[in-house]
Amino acid sequence: MESLNLSPEQRAAFADLLGRKDVDVLRSMLSLVYDAAIQAQFDDHIGADPHERSEHRRDQRNGTRSRGLNTRAGSLDLEIPRARNSNFKPTVIEHLKRSERALISVIQEAFIGGISTRKMEDVLAAMGVERLSKSQISELCVELDARAEEFRNRPLSEKYPYLWLDALYGKDRLDGHVVSNAVVIAYGVAASGYRDVVGIDVVDTESKESWTGLLRGLRKRGLTDTKLVISDAHEGLKAAISTTMQGASWQRCKVHFYRNVLAHVPQSRKLEFAAAMKVVFSQVSLASAQRAIADVRIRFADSLSKAMTIFDVGIDDALAFLAFPLEHHKKISSNNPIEHLNKEIRRRTRSIGIFPSPESAFRLIIMILIEQSEDWMTERRYMTPESLELVLQA
Numbered sequence: 001m002e003s004l005n006l007s008p009e010q011r012a013a014f015a016d017l018l019g020r021k022d023v024d025v026l027r028s029m030l031s032l033v034y035d036a037a038i039q040a041q042f043d044d045h046i047g048a049d050p051h052e053r054s055e056h057r058r059d060q061r062n063g064t065r066s067r068g069l070n071t072r073a074g075s076l077d078l079e080i081p082r083a084r085n086s087n088f089k090p091t092v093i094e095h096l097k098r099s100e101r102a103l104i105s106v107i108q109e110a111f112i113g114g115i116s117t118r119k120m121e122d123v124l125a126a127m128g129v130e131r132l133s134k135s136q137i138s139e140l141c142v143e144l145d146a147r148a149e150e151f152r153n154r155p156l157s158e159k160y161p162y163l164w165l166d167a168l169y170g171k172d173r174l175d176g177h178v179v180s181n182a183v184v185i186a187y188g189v190a191a192s193g194y195r196d197v198v199g200i201d202v203v204d205t206e207s208k209e210s211w212t213g214l215l216r217g218l219r220k221r222g223l224t225d226t227k228l229v230i231s232d233a234h235e236g237l238k239a240a241i242s243t244t245m246q247g248a249s250w251q252r253c254k255v256h257f258y259r260n261v262l263a264h265v266p267q268s269r270k271l272e273f274a275a276a277m278k279v280v281f282s283q284v285s286l287a288s289a290q291r292a293i294a295d296v297r298i299r300f301a302d303s304l305s306k307a308m309t310i311f312d313v314g315i316d317d318a319l320a321f322l323a324f325p326l327e328h329h330k331k332i333s334s335n336n337p338i339e340h341l342n343k344e345i346r347r348r349t350r351s352i353g354i355f356p357s358p359e360s361a362f363r364l365i366i367m368i369l370i371e372q373s374e375d376w377m378t379e380r381r382y383m384t385p386e387s388l389e390l391v392l393q394a
Contacts, residue, residue, distance in 0.1 A: 031076045034069070038090045042081040045088050060084040145359075148366045151373075156198060156218065159225040160188035161391040162328075163198070163248075164338040165237060167206050168345060168365075172355035181358055182206050183345075183365055184214050187338045188226075191388050193381030195337070197369045198223065202362045211240035219244060227391050228324060230332055232256040233314065252317035253335040254281055260314070264307040273300060273307065280315070281333070286322045324394075325387050341372065 046061065048054035062084040069076045080090060164187045171178055184206065186199035199218050203210035229241050230251040241250055258277060265273045276296045283289040293315060301308050321333040331337065348368050355361035376382075 031078065034076065034078055038078065038080065041090055042083075042088055045083065045086070059086050144363050144367065147370070148363060151366060151370050152200060153221065156222040156224075158190040158192060159392060160190055160196075160198065160223060161225060161227045161388050162189045162332055163223075163226050163229045163245075164188070164335055165211070165229060165231040165241075166335055166338045166342065167234075168342045170349070170355065170361055171353075172358050172361045174358060178354055180205075181361065182210070183362070184210060185338060185341070185369070186214060186218060187341065188223075189382055189388070191225075191385060191392065193383045193385045193388060195373075195376040195382045197341075197373045200362075200366055200369060202358055206234055206236055208236040208239040208243075211237045212244055215240055215244040225392055227394070228320065228332060230335055232335060233260070233317075249320050249323065250317060251320040251332060252314055253333075254318050254321075255334045255336065255339075257314050257318040261307050261311050264310060265304055269304070273304065276300070277311075281319075283322070284326055284329070286319065289319055289322060325390055327387055328383060328391075331383070341369075344368070344372070 043049055045059070047056045047058040050061065060083070062082040064079040064081050067078050067080050069078055081088060165185070166187075167182045167184045169180055169182050171180055173179075182203050182205055184199075184201050184203055185197065188196055188198045190196055199214050201210070201214050201217075203213075226245060226248045228249050228251055229245055230253060231237050231241070232253050233256065238250070241248070258274070261277070262270055262274060276292075276299060280289055280292040280296060283292055296311070297308065318333075321329050324332060345365055345368055349361075349364060352361075352364070355364075
């Protein structure tokens with residue numbers, strides 16, 4: 001009863017849907033999965049299968065109630081079983097639908113803020129949602145905000161040898177005006193080897209003060225033993241790292257570094273210069289990297305002086321990853337891990353466009369991040385605990 005087992009009828013329905021391949025196949029399949037999962041959980045709640053005599057039975061079945069559920073695949077009509085003497089709440093829905101509920105709360109605030117019905121209909125259509133009921137939007141903001149605060153303020157009981165920092169910009173309405181806000185995100189790898197979103201905040205703009213506030217908050221929550229912080233070269237961020245993360249090295253994102261240098265290389269020579277830089281970053285030791293750097297200086301110092309000035313100023317920070325285990329180099333030399341996370345957030349929030357308030361933007365983004373953190377905990381380890389222990393002991 002604890003696992004989801006499809007009945008022969010449900011399996012036949014799946015086969016029929018796959019055979020027809022109509023436009024609503026995903027929605028229909030998702031509805032079947034939800035129904036099967038809800039029924040399995042309800043059987044466990046009752047303590048017995050339908051019509052089963054069991055000494056472990058805790059309650060009796062008492063019909064069903066209808067519930068509409070909005071998902072990214074569209075609107076579903078579900079039948080929720082009732083128990084005679086107890087309240088049954090299918091938590092399988094709650095776990096999977098937090099971000100959809102955040103979307104609904106955004107729509108609720110948009111209506112309150114006076115955004116046109118036509119525009120909201122366009123947003124709904126883009127998400128595949130046909131309707132909203134009052135029961136779906138009531139009390140969502142309070143509940144989601146409480147969950148967000150719990151996630152943001154949870155103690156950090158593990159050690160995090162590596163920490164990535166980055167910002168994501170979006171637009172929302174504040175006092176009748178459209179403003180741009182930054183969502184600052186801290187992402188780490190714990191000593192256990194799993195990835196985690198450890199910090200998030202919404203600020204007016206990236207600055208030393210905003211980043212310092214986030215990092216000090218992480219320290220207060222228990223962030224310890226961070227050996228390397230990876231980020232771009234934003235001056236405020238660099239200043240905050242040096243102020244709050246004493247004892248940690250700083251890795252300048254090599255991808256951002258490439259772009260900064262190549263911006264001052266003529267188009268006719270970009271491929272040549274990029275190939276030379278690639279040789280530098282492919283080295284596995286600082287000594288071999290220094291030899292490759294010397295070659296770059298010999299080839300380009302006279303003809304590309306501006307690009308080489310930027311190269312010389314930043315190359316040491318961009319090669320900080322070489323002091324760490326070889327198996328980690330590809331993952332810690334750039335901000336790509338957190339950039340992938342930002343790309344997912346943009347994909348999931350594209351339909352909204354301009355958020356009705358900073359709070360609604362924060363609510364949706366943090367729900368996406370909570371889902372992502374939970375998914376990471378069910379995947380294979382991002383790094384091995386043994387290799388991370390070497391980092392902590394160094």
